[in-house]
Every structure is written in structure tokens, then in C-alpha cells.
Amino acid sequence: MEKYRLHADQLTCKIPIEELRFETTEDLTPLYEMIGQERAAKAMEFGLNIKQRGYNIYVAGGWGTGRNTYVRYITNKKILETDAPDDWIYVNNFKNPRTPIAISMKNGQGKKFQKSMSRTIEFIQNEIAEAFISKEYENTKAILRQEYSQKNAAIIDELNVIGRKYNFAFTQTERGLVSIPLKDNKPMSEEEYRKISEAEYEELSRNSNKLTLETVDLFNQLRSEEEIYLNKLDDLDAKMGRKIVEFHFGNLSKKYNDNEAIKNYLVSVIDDIVENIDEFKEEEPSQEKNPLAMLQQQAARKEDFFIRYGVNLFVDNSERDSAPVEFEINPTFYNLIGNIEYKNDYGAWKTDFTQIKPGALHLANGGYLIIQTRDLLTAPYAWKGLKRALINKEVNIENIGKQTGVNAAQTLRPQPIPLDVKVIIVGDFYTYNMLFNYDEEFRKLFKVLVDFDDVVERNRESIVKMARLIASYAEKSNIKYFDKFAVAEIVNYTTRLADNKDKLSAHLNVIVDLIYEADSWASIYGDDVVGKDHVMKALEEQKNRMNRFERKLLENFEDGTYLLDVEGAKVGEINGLAVLGTGIQSFGKPSKITVSTYRGKAGLINIEREANQSGPSHDKGVMILNGYMGYKYAQDKPLTLSASIVFEQLYSGVDGDSASSTELYAILSSLSGVPIDQSLAVTGSVNQRGEIQPIGGVNEKIEGFYEVCKLKGLTGKQGVIIPHQNVKNLMLRGEVVQAVEDGKFHIYAIDHIDQGIELLMKTPAGEKQKNGKFKRGTIHYLVDKKLAELATPIMKRATDGKDQRKKKTTKDEKKPEEKKVEDK
Template sequence: MCRGDDLGCVHTNDLAPLETIIGQDRAVKALEFGLDIQAEGFNIFVAGLPGTGKHTAVKGFLEEVARGKPVPPDWCYVHNFRDPYRPRALKLPAGMGAELARDMQDLVKTARREIPRAFASEEYARKREELMAAFDTRKNELLGRLHTQARAAGFVIQGAPGGIFIIPVIGDKPVKDEDFAKLPPEERTAILRRREALEEEVARTFRELHNLEQEAAGVLRRLESEIAAFAVGHLFVHLMEKYGSLPEVRSYLEAVQQDMLQNINLFRGEGRGGEGTAMPPWVRETPFRKYEVNVLVDNSELQGAPVIAELNPTYGDLFGKIEKEAQFGTLVTDFSMIRSGSLHRANGGYIVIPVEDLLVNLFAWDGLKRALRDKEITIEEPGERLGITASKSLRPEPIPLQVKVILLGEPLYYYYLYLFDPDFRELFKVKAEFGTRMDRSPENLRKYAAFFTTLCQKENLLHLDASAVAKLVEYGSRLAEDQKKLSTRFAEIADVVREACHYARQEGADYTTAEHVKRAIEARFYRSNLIQERIQEMFAREMLLLDVTGAKVGQVNGLSVLSLGDLDFGKPSRITASVAAGKDGVLDIEREARLGGRIHTKGVLILSGYVAEKYARDMPLSLSARLVFEQSYEGVEGDSASCAELFALLSALAGVPVKQNLAVTGSVNQKGEVQPVGGINEKIEGFFDVCRLKGLTGDQGVVIPAANAENLMLREDVVQAIRDGMFHVYLINDVDEGIELLTGMPAGERGPDGSFPEGTFNARVVARLVELGEKLREAAAEHEEAPPSGAEQGEDDNGAADET
């Protein structure tokens, strides 16, 4: 029993909070190694059963390590002006991503205000008018020259909606078509020749006019660009200076400036008297979204490397997603709708993922392996990998990945992945295994108490006094099923502390005491033990048959454990054996009824081997025996009843009754050694409860393997009954010790001649086996001497056999 003096404190608030993971030295060393090594593939799999506190412990451990690491950079996605379907990824120092986004917002806001103002200025109007006047003059000169040449050739040029018409002139009057037809052929031919020459001049002149218009448009664009550049150029100069040390950002700003100057009318529309006011505001804002900055990861508030716990590792939550919005009945998207995943946020740090949830999410596991192999995060539609996405979508530039992945899961997942997934072995080379038990040393007792200090401070619970801590230590040893160990199932122990503190507060106590802890443990058991109570009631009403007094041949009280989710409890069962002459050997009825598991079947085969070696060395084992758990309608698994089954079989063979006031548990090997089993406390308490229901006589008890002595952590009422001599626990090392306890008869040791002393239990077993062998031989001899059925009836008068 744990005493308060062993803990070094009166109350838990006398101790400093726990700052380390307790009882997991092996796991801590593996974590330290895995986090320190930077070689490729040294990610970590943290294996441990649920409730060992591995998630909380690992996250706290990582946060402590991460504080000393550098803060990783920000990541942004921006519009790609060359390929809009391939958004660019920008890397900036921590905190500068949000700054760039704000700077771009200010830039666009200023441009939308200043550019229309610049184009509304008198200076722009004057320069534009001068340019247009100059080009108009040149245009008029070209047209004047053309008309002069036309008149000289005897033509006039007229413009019409259908094109240009060249009309001949005779006597200063245009010639109509009918008049032209009346002219002499020689004159018509001459006019047509002059017209062809003039048409070439017209074509050349109009080419020059077209070039002149293009030149005018270009000059006008340059003027507009100069005006716009003058309006916002100083802003770009400031940004270039601010982000000059970041080549990718500088390149992006240059592309923005170029695009703005190429799309000046987009900004000039703001100063045209509300020309677009008929459109919804979001439609008017859409063209300017390409100048925004989508801050994917903002590490401005980080102190050290990030530690991310992704508890819902879907593909989208891990790798990010591309959202869409409906516009006029169509789904559209752009770079501003790219959303980060937990891998982006953990980039440069650590990410913790439950492996079970990872494996059940479609594409998530394969995607994670690909990201770790390629060392980059690619945001894409999951369906694209299977070729089932037909519509065109964004393909953002991948982001380089540098992260340490920590998977959490039960050991079974580690073994399966290691065996069946070759990639797993290459990517997760460090295993950190959390155990469920630790040594019950003085140092660990103090750490146990410090854990309660941390829990009480963190959750504002009433602190515990030394008696409460001692009670919890005993409870921890019971969970560990070992007097020299403590359970590390801290989740369950913490729940007991929370419930005990609840009861203490209800009573207005200053501290949580052992009584409150005891009440919490009993209340937890009571909430779950309805089925156990019903089984106890069936024993009390003789609906389940079990003798706890007297002695019976071939009948032994066996002990088993029923596991019902959050509750394990013991249930004694009557095990019986029947024997007869025959060659069937030992038959397991549970197996024949398909109620026995493979381990239970193995146990029956082992005890058959023991019987054969010990009692039938020099003769064939002529035996047909049946073993069964009476009134057992559920499956039977495990070999912990093999001792009880062996004692029932030997009792039936020897004809010696077995004491029913004793129950038996333990497994046996072929050499007759009794081996330890699990659930020893629940088994003992289960038989004790039935004995108490039927009345304690003072001679009742259990027979258990001696190796289980250190596993005893019994309930207080059972311990008290043992102290009072009303219940007993007997330890045995081999089968013979059990025989003597259960029958009161000496077992007998084999003599030099190979026989057992007369009057001993083993001698009676051998005698019965010899008797059964003789009966079997007699039956076989009688069968051989007996004529075949109908042998005397098949002959005719001449002695010939009838043919059939």
C-alpha cells in the first residue's frame, strides 16, 4: 500500500508542476533523436495505446522544442500575369506577407483615385489636343495630296458608306456610268489606264493613313502611360525599395506595374461620372482582384517554429483547397480563392496527425507520402489525380516543404504499415513507443503527484491531499495489474481526479481526499456494471449454477473475465469433465460448438499433452474425455482456464472429488508448470462476490499461479476479508500443488520404477487409465471374435455362399 509519507508532500500544491513526460524515457529519447536529426525520411511514428496521454505529451514536448527554432517565412499566392491558371507563390520573411497585401491594397486604392484625376487634368487635355492636332494635320496633308493627284489625272474621289469611289471628270463634271459607256473606246481605255494608276496611289495613301492612325494611337498610349506612371510611379518606387532584397517580389511588382499601364482604361473608368454604377459593386471590384495578394501563411505572431495538430486530416485540410464562387450561374475561381492546408501552416516546423484518421480519408495518406518524397506541397483537386476532373482549374505553383511529421497511433497501425507499405519504412524511420506502465519507484511516485499538481493548476481543480494521491497511486497500480508498476493511462486517471474534485466541491472541502477518490472510482464502476449486477443476481437465484461448498468429482470452478467496453469484471464458471474408454482423446466441446477460440483450443491440446506424458508414458492413452464450460453461451478465448480444465479431467479420471469452495485460474504447459495469466484481480473479485452472495464460510478462496502474486491489487473489501480469514488466496507453482489443495490428497511423485505410490492421486489416475485401456482392448477383442452380421445366413445347402 502507498502511504502519504512516500510522496514527499502534504498537498499537491506543495509541489512544482510537472514539466516533462513521465514514465516514457524510451519514447522521449526517440522523440529527441527524431526531432534533432535532419536527414531525409526521419519522420516519427509515436505508437501507444489510447489513454496514455501521448497526444498531449507529444504536443507539449514539441512546443518546448519549437520555441528555440527560427520562425519560418510567410507564403503568398499572387496573380500570374503571363499564365492566369498558374498562380505564383511568393516567399517573404515572417510578417511581410500581410504587409505586402496591405501595400498592394493601398497601391490599387491610390491608383484608382489618382489615375482618373491625372487624366482629368488640363495638362493631359492640352498634350492630347496637341498630339491629335499634329496627327490631324498630317492626315489632311495626305488626303490633300491624294485629291490633287486625282484632279490632275482627271478624277474626283468621293467617300461613301460602301467605300471609296474614283469618278472620272470631263469638263469639270463627273461622268455618269451611262455617259461613260457612250464615250469612244479609245477614250474609255485611256481613262481606265489613268484610273488604275490612281487606284495604286489611293491604296498607298490609305496605307499611310492607317500607319498614321496606329502611330497616333501608340503616341497616345505612351502619353497615357506617362500620365499614369507619373500618378502612381512614386508608389512603385517606394515598394521596389522596400522589397528590393526579394527578387521574386520585385519581379511581381514589375509585372503589376506593367499590367496597370497596359490596362489604364480599367482605372480611368472610375472617373467617368459613374459609368459602371448600374452594375453590382462586387462586379465592379472583380477586375481589380488580380492585384490583390492572397496571404496563404502568416507567421507574424509566431514565436519559434509552428506546431500544428491536424485532428481532421482530410486531403483538403492537409494540402489546401481551391474554392469557387457562383457568378451568373457559373462557378469561377482565381488565385484569391486558394486556401492553405495544415501542411502549409506547419511548413518549417512540426505537424502531428492521428494515423487512423489519416488512413480513412481518401487520398490523404498517398498525398502526404508524395509531398514528403517530392519535398513540396501541391494544391490540386483530388479528382485530378484520377483523371475525373474535366473542367479547367488552377494549378498553383508548388511550395517547397520542410516539415517534421509526427504520426500518432496504436502499435498495430505501425506494424501493418511497416509490413505492407514500403514507402512508410522510407519516410518514417523513427519509432517512439509509449508504454502503458512504468516502475513504481520513489522518483516516479513524486512525478505522479506532480502530474496531479499540473492537472489541478491547469484545469482549476481542487488540489489533492496526500491520502488522495496515495489512493490514486494504488489505482494506477491496479490499472497496471502490478504492485511494482504504475499505469501511464493518464487520461483515465485524470478523469478520476476530475470526478473526485467534483465530489469534494459538492461537500465544500478544501482539498480532495482519499474518500473522494474512492467515491469517484466506485461511481465510475457503478455507472457501467449493470450487466455484472444482472449476472450476480442470476447466481443468487440459482439461474447460473455454481457450488461454493462441498466437493464434486470432475467439476471445478473456473475463473474468467468479461470485457464490456469500459468495464472488465470476473465471472466464475462451472467446468466439468466426463471420461470413458475410447480413442478420441480429450475433446473440447467449446471448440466443437465453435465457441472456443484458437488460444483456448491450444490450451486444451497442451493439457492433453501433459496427461499423455505424465500418465501414459509406457502405454497408449485409451481415453475419450469431454471438457466444457457449463452454461456458457458466449465465446471462450484464452488459455487461463487450462489449469481448471486439467484438474476437472484428472478428478474425473481419479474419481476424487474437488473442493467447490475453491476456484482456479492459470495456464499450464506440457511439463505441468503453472503459468501466470491476466485479469487476476477481476477473477478473484468475481468469485469473492459470488461467495459473499451465497454466504462466506471462512474456507473459500482461489488458487492462482504463484507468478501472479505481484499482480494482486484487490479491492479493499476483498483485502479485508482475507485479513479476517474469511477468504483465501493460494499460490501454486505446478499441477501437483494444485491437486493437493483441491482434493486434500497427496499428489504422489513418480518412483525409480516409474510408478506412483499407492494411495496417491496420481496413482489413481494411472490405475483408471490402465482400466480404461483394458476395457478398450476387451471390447476390441470381442468385436474381432464376433462373426460378421449375417455370415451364417448366406450359404445354400451345398455350403456355397449366395451371390448378391
């Protein structure tokens, strides 16, 4: 047994304190980079540098590995190499208001242009209003009115000359120019008109028709003169308004002489103002009964009208010195591609181009957009909208109804904005595989995988980086410095989390929590520096907060509710080990495994499987045992065995193949009749050739059995048998290591089932001799003998059947010869 026994120094991996060449983390330069993950860092660097289409980045890794922190760090570092992108504005499209125009401007010009435009419109409003009440304007308008009046009067005189021929006169009324019949060369009164005879009325009608025919050209001339007059007034207004508008916008246009889109927009603004010059004039005094209400309505109408000359500063990069990094925490469809908002105006929903709001893609344009995969895929249509934007290289703001095929109302269709962004989505590797296999567009758009490992190499460099990382939290989170003993304990803890002596866990969030809690305990004890005792206290308290189920379990072992022997020897019974977990805490649970064997053809019966409490991995492990039994013992006889295997007092189900070697030992004990030492517990899987294979959770399994043995009393004979490959995973608690060192507890590492047989049954396993038989007295000999006994009745029946068939064949062969003799 001694050759399989592990020494205390093989059960853990501690840092030699002399290798830590600092007293506290105050002596170290803080670290703000990753620890290890060189492969992921290279992939990220490549993904950020390549500019070709489709090379967006998927960052995969386990929780707490520092994925998000690193992505933010590296992108914020990378943007310093890139200038800030352009601003974007939306302006009114005067030809088609439903399609607002998107214009890009140099960084910082958007805000200036918005202010300049607002100020210019205000100046123009005031100047135009003053210009149209000026003496110059009134004089010019009076001249035009006088010219029109003179021409109008001359035409009316001609009309009156013709009208007198037919006893009519023309006069100007509120209804316009009307003809009035004459009597004695005087306009006929209303009373006189009603008293005329029928004959007079008919004559009056005939004259009126003749007058109409004769004066039609003069009336047309009147209308033409009025139209000419009104056109002259419009030309006067337009000329005066254009002079003012072109002066102001001419100066504004010169400032943006290198932006053709702005120049074209200002030209359209000038034309629209001239076309709507009346809106800039002062309103005539209202004659309404409620002048205040009328003024309010006029102000609201004016405000709605002048929105058309506003500027929607859609993306403002004036405060940026470099490219943007946007971390979208709620990547819904609208939060990604933008939205058109609506205003409630007395029960009616209204919108305009100033209500177009940017999405994360717009804000990140020219830089980097970081999204969590889970949030993206759970938001309806967000993933589809993102892919469409990346494929088309532009962001088209639209109603979500367009995605669903529903005919949703939408009053605006803004011009799409060209897209130049590197999208980084952060998720797990399972989701990456799912998208890669089932979404063809994902493969085209996210060609760079940055895969974070759960562990990193444990070497001098990574240990120093871990210490520097702790120093960085002292700096940025204002916590105490850690001495080198505390750092060593944290490094040992991360090695245990990694489940490998040569590795450190990359789950930094767990480490950070430990740092904060150790600092808190140092404050409670009134110490200025965090030491080893504070780290140990933090770990102890973490466990105490989550170990309610573990304590209940140990109580059940202590009071005998759970049956488990840690002394003596029994046939067909063995102590197996499993791992249970709550949150980040996990613990070992010993279980009694029993086996019953008997003659039959059912093979190995997994009772857990029959009760639907066994997972596929455990079922596979039991099937492998069948292969081992056939390989080892059924080369010269049929395997006529039925064996039922059960985890006693296990009601929550079982999975994994780590108990397959344990179950095999119990089967061999039951068949051979040799008892198993109950002071030993076993873990490890086995293959069909009897080779022991590594398992997970080895530290928790060992410590779980140790706790039960401690409750029942340590005898100095108890211990655990583990696969030899798991020695590198051992990072046991100090108490267990000390118990091994003191000879109170033992751990054995084996690589073959035969070695476990010798340890558990105190009898050699046995090897096949030249005659193909096992050496007498060994376990394999006893098992083989038992299986031969079980198979004897079946083999005898098979032999008897064969003999009978042979006799029948011989008898049938003799019949023709006998017949021939009789014939003779």
C-alpha cells in the same frame, strides 16, 4: 495447505502515508510533463533534433497514455529554439496566368507587402486617371492630333486634285474617307446618281477604277499616318503611365531590395500596367438607356481586372515568434495539401490565384505537423498526398482528380512550395506494424518510433510525480486540492489498473476522470479539500454506473439460475474463473466446469470448440492437456481415453487458456474418482510438464468468486487457487483483504499442478518410484491405474494379434524341413 496460503499483506500494495511529505497538493509544484516513459522521451528528443530527410516520427501507444498531451507539450517547448518561418504569397503570373507564382518573404513582410501593393495600385489608379484629364496631357494630345490632321488634310487635297481629273471628289464621313462622283464640278446627289444613263454609269466605273489605281499610294499613306498617330498616342499614354508607375513601384521595390523575386514581380507589374493603361483611365459617360446598370457592369469588370494586381497572403507568420505547431484534426486530402476554391458568378464557376488556400502542410512549414493515424488513413488519398509531399519535399496543390486519374477540370497549377516540416503521426502499435510491413515508403519516411508503454515503474519518484500531476490539474482546471490520503488512494488505483504492484498505469485519462469526479463529490459534500472518502465514493459511483451486467449475474447466482457449488466435494466438477467486461469496468464470473471420461480413442473433446464457441487460445489450452496426459501416463501404454470438457451454462463463447489447469484437475478427478473441493475456485494455465503459468485479470476473478461466496454464505473454507507468478498482480479491494485477514476467505498460490491436486482433492499427487510406478493411493496412481484398465482390451487385442502372427511365422518356417524328411 498452509504453505500455499497468502497473507493479507500480500494481497495489495499500499503507500506508507509517512512517505508522502506533504499535507495537500497545494504544497507541491505542479507537473506538466510525463510520468515515466523515459525511453519514449529519449526517442522523441532524438526525432525532433535530427534534421536529415525521412526522420519523421510515429508515436505509438495505448489510449489515454498521454501521447497527444506529451507531443503538444514537447513540440511547443521545442519551437522556442527556432525562429518563425518565412511568409508565403501567391501573385499573378502575367506571362502565364494559369501558373501563379509563389514567393517567400521574411516573417511579417507578407502582410505589409499585401497592404503596400493594394495602396500603391489605388494611388496609381487615381494619378493615372487625373493625368489623362490634365491640361498637359490634353495639350500634348491636341498637338499630335493637329499634326495628324494637317498631314491628313494635305493627303486629302492631293487626292482631290487627282479625283477632279476623273470627276470625283473625296470627303470625310462617318464611314471614313469616301469618293463622290461630280457633275458640273459639284457632288452628285443621290437622285442624280439614280438618273444617269447606262453609258454614263460605265464611264463612271472606268474612271473610278482608274482613280483607285492612281490613288492607292496616297490611301496607304493615309493609313500609315493614322497608324503613326495612334502609335504616338499610345507612346504618349505609355510614357505618362510609366512615369507614374515607376515612381511608385520604384519606392516599393527599394523596401524589398534583398528579395529578387519581389523585384522581378514588380517589374512585370509595371510592364502589365503600361500595357493595359486604358483600364486605368476614366470611363467615358455612358449613353445607355439604363446608365446605372451600365455603371454596375463597368465596376464589376474593373474589379475583375484589378484582381490581377492583388497579393494572396498564402501563409502569414507575422503573429509568430517561433516555429509553428499545427494539430490537424481533420486531415483530408485538401486540408493537408491546400485547395483552389471557386466562386459562382451568375451560374459560372470562376477562380483566380487569390482563391488558392493553404493546407496544414503549408501552415506547419518550418515547424511540426501532428496528425492522428486513424483520421489520416480513413481520409481518401490523404495518406498518399502526405507521402508525396514528404518524398518530393514540396507541396503541390492539385485537384484530387489527379490522384484518381480522372480528368478533372482545373484552371490553375500554382507553383509548388518547398517543404521543411517534421510530421508526427500518433497511433497505436498495431497500425505501426501494419504500415511498416506493408508500406515501403512508410519505412523511408517515418524512421523514428516513439513507443509509449501502458505502465510505468512504481517508485518514490513516480509517486511524487503523480501527486504533482494532481496538483497541476488543481491549478489549470480550478479544482480543489487533494490531501495525501486521497493521493495515496489514487496511486493504489493506478497500480490496480497496471495489474502489477511494481507499476503504475500510464492511462492518464482514467486518472484524470477520477480526479474530476472526486473533486465533484467533495463539492457535493461541501468539503474544501478532496480526501480519501471522496476518491472512494468516485470509484464506487463509477462502478455503479457500469455494473448492471455484474448485478444481473450475481442475481442469477443468488436465485439458483446459475448452478455453482461453493461447499462439499464432487467428482469431475470444479469451479473455474473468467473475466467479463463492459467499457473500462471488468468483473469476474465463476463457472462450473464438468468432465466426463470414458474408454475411446477420441482424446480430449472440447465441447465449446465442437459448438463453435471456443477461441483459438482455449483450443490450444485443451490440446496442451492432451500433451500432459501423454507425457505423464502414456509412456508404457496407449492413451485410450475420451474425455468431454464443458463450461456449464456458458452461451457467449470462451477464449484464453487460463482455465487449462482447472480443466486438468477435473479430468484427473474424473479418472481417479477422487472428488474436488467445491469451496475452492481455480485459475491458471498449465504447460505439458504440469507447471502452472500466470494469467490475466486475477483481481477481478478472485473478487468475482468472493462475491458469489458472500451471497451463498462465507464458511471460512472458501478461496481461490492462483499461479504464484500472479502474486505481484494482486491489488484486491479492501473488503476481500479484510475477509482474508479474518480467515473467512483464502487465496493460495501454487507453481505446479501437483500442489493444486493436494489442495483440491486432499490427497497427495504422487511421484514416480524407481520401478516407474506411482506410489499407491496417490492421485497419479489412481489415474494411471484407470488409464491402464481402459487400455487393457486394446493391449490384449494387440498381444493376441502378435501371438497369432508369431505362430504363423513358426509354422511357415517348419514346412520346408518336413518336406525334406518326406523326400528321404
